[in-house]
Amino acid sequence: MEANTRSTGRLPAAFLTPGSSSFVDFLDAHSPALLPGNRPLPPVQGAIELPHGTTIVAATFAGGVVLAGDRRATMGNIIAQRDIEKVFPADEYSAVGIAGTAGLAVEMVKLFQLELEHYEKIEGDVLSLEGKANRLSTMIRSNLGMALQGLAVVPLFAGYDTDREKGRIFSYDVTGGRSEEHGFAATGSGSVFARGALKKLYKSDLTADQATTLVVQALYDAADDDSATGGPDLARRIYPIVTVITEDGFRRLTDSESQEIVRAVHERRMEQPDGPRAELL
Numbered sequence: 001m002e003a004n005t006r007s008t009g010r011l012p013a014a015f016l017t018p019g020s021s022s023f024v025d026f027l028d029a030h031s032p033a034l035l036p037g038n039r040p041l042p043p044v045q046g047a048i049e050l051p052h053g054t055t056i057v058a059a060t061f062a063g064g065v066v067l068a069g070d071r072r073a074t075m076g077n078i079i080a081q082r083d084i085e086k087v088f089p090a091d092e093y094s095a096v097g098i099a100g101t102a103g104l105a106v107e108m109v110k111l112f113q114l115e116l117e118h119y120e121k122i123e124g125d126v127l128s129l130e131g132k133a134n135r136l137s138t139m140i141r142s143n144l145g146m147a148l149q150g151l152a153v154v155p156l157f158a159g160y161d162t163d164r165e166k167g168r169i170f171s172y173d174v175t176g177g178r179s180e181e182h183g184f185a186a187t188g189s190g191s192v193f194a195r196g197a198l199k200k201l202y203k204s205d206l207t208a209d210q211a212t213t214l215v216v217q218a219l220y221d222a223a224d225d226d227s228a229t230g231g232p233d234l235a236r237r238i239y240p241i242v243t244v245i246t247e248d249g250f251r252r253l254t255d256s257e258s259q260e261i262v263r264a265v266h267e268r269r270m271e272q273p274d275g276p277r278a279e280l281l
Contacts, residue, residue, distance in 0.1 A: 004277045013035040017030060017254035021118070021119045021123050021156075021159065022115065022118070022119065023111075023114055023115045023118035023119075023137070032258040040094065040272075042177075048193070050075065050101055050102070050103065050151070051073040051074070051075050051080040051081060051084075051102040051103065052073065052074055052075070052099075052100060052101060052103075052189075052228065053069075053072070053084055053086050053098055053099055053100065053102045053188070054070070054072075054099045054106065054187075054188025054189040054190050054191070054222075054226070054228050054229055055069065055070055055099065055186060055187070055189065055190035055191055055194055055219060055222045055223075055226065055228075055229045056068070056069045056086060056087070056097030056098070056099050056155075056186065056187050056188055056191075057069070057096070057156075057184070057185070057186045057191075057194045057198065057200060057215045057218045057219060057222075058156055058158045058169045058181070058184060058185050058215070059103045059169075059183065059184040059185075059211045059214050059218075060166070060167040060168070060169060060182075060183060060184070060211070061167065061206040061207060061208055061210070061211040061213055062205060062206070063167075063208060063246050063247070064160050064167040064208065064244060064245050064246035064247070064277065065155065065158045065159065065160065065167025065168065065169060065211075065244075066158075066208070066211040066212050066214075066215050066243065066244050066245075067087055067095045067096075067097050067158040067215075067242075067243050067245070068087065068097075068212075068215040068216065068219060068240050068241060068242040068243065069085075069086035069087045069097045069098075069219075069240060069241050070086070070190070070219050070222070070223060070229050070230045070231070070240055071083045071084055071085070071086070071230050071233075071238050071239075071240065071241065072084070072228065072229060072230025073102050074162065074227075074228045075078055077227075079230075080102075081102075082230060082236065082238055083236075083238050084239065085104060085241060086098050086099070086105075086111050087241045087242075087243055087252075088113070089243070089250045089252075090109075090112060090113055090119075090132065090157070090159070091112075091113070091117070091126070091132075091248065091250075092118045092126075092243060092249045092250060093126075093129070093159050093160045093249060094116075094129060094132055094157065094158065094159030094160070094245065095157075095158055095159065095161060095243050095245060095250055096109055096112060096136065096155050096156070096157050096158075097155060097156045097157075097158075097187075098153065098155050099153075099154050099155065099156070099187045099188035099189075099191075100151075100152045100153040100154050100155075101150075101151045101152060101153060102234065104143070104146065104151055104153055105153040105155065108139060108140075108143070108153055108155075109155075111135055111139065112135070113138060113192060114228070115135055115139070116132060116135070119135075128161075128163065129159045129160075129161040129162075129163075129168060130161075132157070133157055133158065133178055133180075134178070134250060136155065136157055136170075136178075137172060137176045137177070137178040138176065138198040139176075139183045140153060140154075140155070140172050140174070140175075140176040141175060141176030142176075143174075144174065144175055149188055152174045153174075154172060154173065154174060154187050154188070155172060155187070155249070156169070156170075156171055156172075156185060156186075156187045157169070157170040157171075158170070158245065159171070159245055160247060160249075162247070165247070167246075168180060169181040169182075169184070169185045169243060170217050171185050176228055183198075183202050183204065184198040184199075184202050186198060186216075186218065186222075187230065188198070188222075188228075188229070189226050189228045190219075190223065190225070190226035190228065190229035191222070191224030193221050193222045193224070193225045193226055193229075194218040194219060194221060194222040195218075196221065197214075197217055197218040197220075197221040197222075198215075198218050201214050201218075202214065202216065208244055208246070211244075212242050212244065212253065212261055213261055213264070215240075215242060216232075216242065216258075216261050216262060216265050217265055219231070219232075219240050220232070220265055220266075220269065232262040232265075232266065234262070234263075234266065237255070238256060238258070239258035239259055239262050240258060241258075241261070242257075242258055242261070
């Protein structure tokens with residue numbers, strides 16, 4: 001029985017034909033203009049001022065991994081948004097944090113979420129964490145044309161590997177090059193400062209609570225030296241997004257939980273403005 005492609009009440013034949021389990025491949029074959037990296041850009045003179053987001057940090061602990069991000073988006077020297085969300089669940093056991101051109105990054109994350117859901121429905125099984133990291137690498141590589149024009153997306157991917165029973169972190173460059181990070185990682189304009197804090201404070205035997213405190217301290221350090229990274233805003237009640245991924249799945253800390261960690265870090269910083277001496281709270 002053939003699909004009636006001329007009737008508005010039936011799906012086109014392409015949607016009913018078995019093929020790749022990758023939704024991105026399907027879109028590239030049948031509607032390539034819908035992919036972010038395939039959209040033609042008009043010729044422009046000078047740099048385009050678009051909202052950019054940073055900083056993203058991650059750290060593993062004995063039972064999983066923590067992924068967190070600040071809430072500021074900047075447009076040149078202007079604060080474009082104070083409470084942007086940069087950390088999203090990819091599926092039940094993984095999450096992705098975005099740094100770079102904000103609008104394009106959010107669109108890429110939504111496409112990545114759909115890619116993983118589509119694979120699960122077509123194959124009847126969940127893609128391995130390694131496979132998820134590879135799929136994201138392919139999507140970033142397809143955006144290389146826009147990245148060369150200044151519209152880059154550089155995410156940080158983290159998740160709980162149900163096969164290896166541990167948390168893992170993957171970082172990327174604008175060409176889609178993938179690297180597995182061991183222990184901790186950071187990306188974005190404030191990453192150099194956040195990485196310094198992580199390097200001083202990270203230990204392989206951290207608990208989940210210590211890991212969440214660690215990433216908040218790292219974001220605090222990044223905001224202290226990088227104007228594009230927003231620190232915790234106690235007056236506006238804007239706190240970093242902190243997510244924890246374990247064998248029980250993805251969980252985002254509530255505002256009250258984040259507030260408690262932020263206030264504890266803030267009180268310690270009031271006593272030691274230059275930062276803690278290689279110890280967690």
